[in-house]
Amino acid sequence: MRLRSADPGVLARVREHFDWSLFIVVAALAVVGVINLYSATSVARGSHADDYIQQIYWLVGGGILATLVAAIDYRHYERLGYALYGAGVILLLLVFILGREIRGSSRWIYIGSYSFQPSEFMKLFLVIALAKYLHDDPKAEGRTLRDLLAPALITAVPTALVMLQPDLGTGLILVLVFVSICALTNVQTRSVVALGIAGAVLAPVFWSYGLRGYQNERIQAWLNPNENILGYNWDPHQARIAVGNGGWFGQGFMKGSQNQFLFLHEQHSDFPFPVYSEEWGFVGSIALVALYAFLVLWCVRVASSAKDRFGAVLAVGVGSIVFWHAVFNLGMVTGLLPVVGVTLPLFSYGGSSVMTVLIGVGLVMNVSMRRYYASPTRPTPLLGGL
């Protein structure tokens, strides 16, 4: 197959179809995220002090990957959908063999001095697999429970593996991604009701038997926010104080006392928002929330204009990943939700997390850029389809 990249028209078309809104909002989040990471880790000596530089590397690497992902016509991913999914599941299995235990769970695979978290990438593979399934299973009438069985299984396998690590947060996100994608389809009302009842019955069972000791503790801590402040409630308590201390306009960059005087922990991973919120106040926080909201709504918009079912599910899936991460993380640091280890996209430090988000954005960009042409029967290579 001949590459048509030499065609001067292609670059012009890329420029024409490029989704600047998506790019700008993601770039803004990444830049603010790095600045905030700099402040958040400025008090950490040793291991985390240079995290923000590493984060820039991840962002650059993720950006390159996203560009590549966006360049190749997304219908190639549709063809490879189940293969990618299978690869993701195998990686998750490898975690149990190769992974080392860190703080009670094995989530990482080590390659040389680098490590990565297959469960992060699994979110994308799950989206692709579900998109592939729904793409191949168009329906005019409402979907029944039986119709949802296959996608449910597709979700259940990686979810179970992730829960075994154990990584409650990611498992939860996988389930919620599945629910979000289901919400896109036309499920029969009575199926929804049946699922709701099943959920209501299973929830207490899960509550009693499915949660580990520390997870129960965290929920107890969340229900009693003023108790055990030196224990499980330390992080959410101090995070809430930091957020509140921001006031209208914040304490100023690098001047948040909660962070500077070491009251916040995990400020590079799960709790970067309190650092930001304390420094930039309500005004800055609302601006950040608006950026996330815009990104999510934009994904929905891209989905609504996608030219095929695969593209639409892809955009909604990536949007839901960002949405649930952002809402859970913000909810957790403001005390609306119990502490579950869910990162804040592009704010939390971590290569796997950053790359997952950026590749996801690349996918959305891909869908967005290729929305103008009628679907040809065969996908085109690289910049094709523009």
Added chain:
Amino acid sequence: MSNLLVARSDVGEFRKRYKWMALFATLAFLVVAGRLFQLQVLDGTEYSAVAHENIIRRVVLPTTRGVVRDANGKVLASSRPSYDVEVIPGRVMPSARPVRYRNGQPVARDPDSWPRLADILRLNPEERRTFEARIHAACASDDDKSPCWKTPVLVREDVPRDIVAELKQHTDELGGVDIVGVPMRFYPYKELGAHMLGYVAEIDAQTLARYRPPGYDEMARDEQQRVNPLGYEGGDTVGATGIEHAWESYLRGQRGWEKRVVDARGRYRTGPEAERLVDAPGKLDPIPGRDLRLSVDVELEQAIDKAMRPHAAGAVVAVDVRTGRLLALYSKPSFDPNDLSGGEGRARVREAFNRLYADPLRPMLDKTMSGAFQPGSTMKPFSALAALEDHMVDPEHTEKCEGFVVFGHRVMRCSHVHGPVRLQQAIARSCNVYFWHLAETVGMDRIAKVALAFGLGQKTGLGINPEAPGRIPTRSWYSLRYRGNFRIGFTLNMAIGEGDVTVTPLQLAMAYAALGNGGTLYQPQVVRAVETSDGAVVQEFPPRIRRQVELHPENLKRVTDALFDVVNDPNGTAYSARDPSLDVAGKTGTAQTGYVAKKDDEPKLAWFLTQNHAWFAALAPARAPEVALAVLVEHGGSGPEIAVPVAMQIVREYERLQSIHLGHAPSAKSPPPAKTGKPAGGRP
């Protein structure tokens, strides 16, 4: 494909859902935004306050207790630095805490610093075990309010300086170990004047509850200031007895505080960034306690101690006849206030108290004012004055003493066969027979009136230790006590200071001072002036007259002449023990104690307790008295033989000290010029 009617590119199924999704996402973010509004805008001030509280610690700045000096500036009580070693159980021995989990994984605990501390303090194995058990008990739970974090354990008090240095050198390895600097009260003269000075002790629960009633912590600052103006806290040192107790509010001083910035690990942060966060006012300077300048001369006290050396128990009061200022307050046996002030640990304090309270000679009793004793013949001048004032007796009338007298069917014996004696001779020779006849004529209540006018049998109001009132009985007192069966014997006993008459040495000294100065009864004073720590006088206490006793001068002269004869007439009771080089007047007394030995008494002690009290009340110089002395040798025996030599020695030393101080420190006469309001300049 299951459904061939619908093309794979048909996105119609999804079309209706997008706006619901957008709505759901928008609502979710709005909830988050609402929560942020609540936290940052509505409750922002509150959270800011909490964040501020997180990093601001109010550190108490200690004050120093005032110094007590004698009339010549010698330090009687001051504070020296002392170091206690305390540990926070949870930090010194993290292994004692229950294991904590984070993300399901035990959190690593710091290594114990306890073994290192135990080595440096050279604790013996038993001590180690005791403290380790206490630490483990404290850390049975480690929640926020557990003693594991909140209650420091005191390991050693008053640690020697070389060990302090060693501890400071190894601070890094000694997490959870605090070296607490505590000012320790120090009394350089130890037992000397201990009753007068008193001692300090940790505030007791009842007193503390008075200053910090329930709900104190919730009170507004003004209210707290009103209830507890001196800011007492648990564990504070307060004056327990004597001047330390009575002048507590002057000596104590006021604590200050300073706001310091700390991080989550409790480390202090300094520098402009940290200081920026401290809100005004950032500091309240402590006010040091006021110093006291006493009228007492410690060298005179030393002389008294020397003179009293042969005797087991007693009391001496020396007072300036012209001002009522006390020159010496001496009570024997005494105690070492350093032991009781916690200088060498609580065990030492307990041990000292147990020893002191078991002593039959009652070392904890301030005999100068808290003990009342029969005055014996030292009472006679007042009986004589009662007779003279009311013209009941002709001073030239003679009474023949045959050595005894019969009242009813009782025979009462005099000390000698004095033969015919006039009033003046009866005092000088201490003839009981004369006074019995006199008492018969004068009656109890007239004598009581004069004795009370001279302040006997009443509290003097010195106020540094609880005063025993003593007793001058009257007819009505007896009729209450004996249901109307008044006997003439009561009156006879009273005239010679026996029976139910009791006085304190302080009262007697003040009364004799009044005899010596023409009848002015002064209020005794022990503190001359209150000074700031740099020597400026804040307040001076001029002499205060309690009352002017109405007397005919010729009557007083007859009595003081008689007091002169006591020492200087060859027939005077004190003549043989006098020091011819000294000009002294006075009156001896030998008081029966009326002690009846009990069956389980230790024989030696019982013998001792049945001995008479030896008294000598003196005035010197005899013709123009400056100092009045009351010397009591408890169970010493005969006043002339035992108490007079002691008094003579004291007067001799007094004269010597006067001649030394007269040149450069006229302390007893006129105060140094006041420098009120001028803190600078130091001591003259």
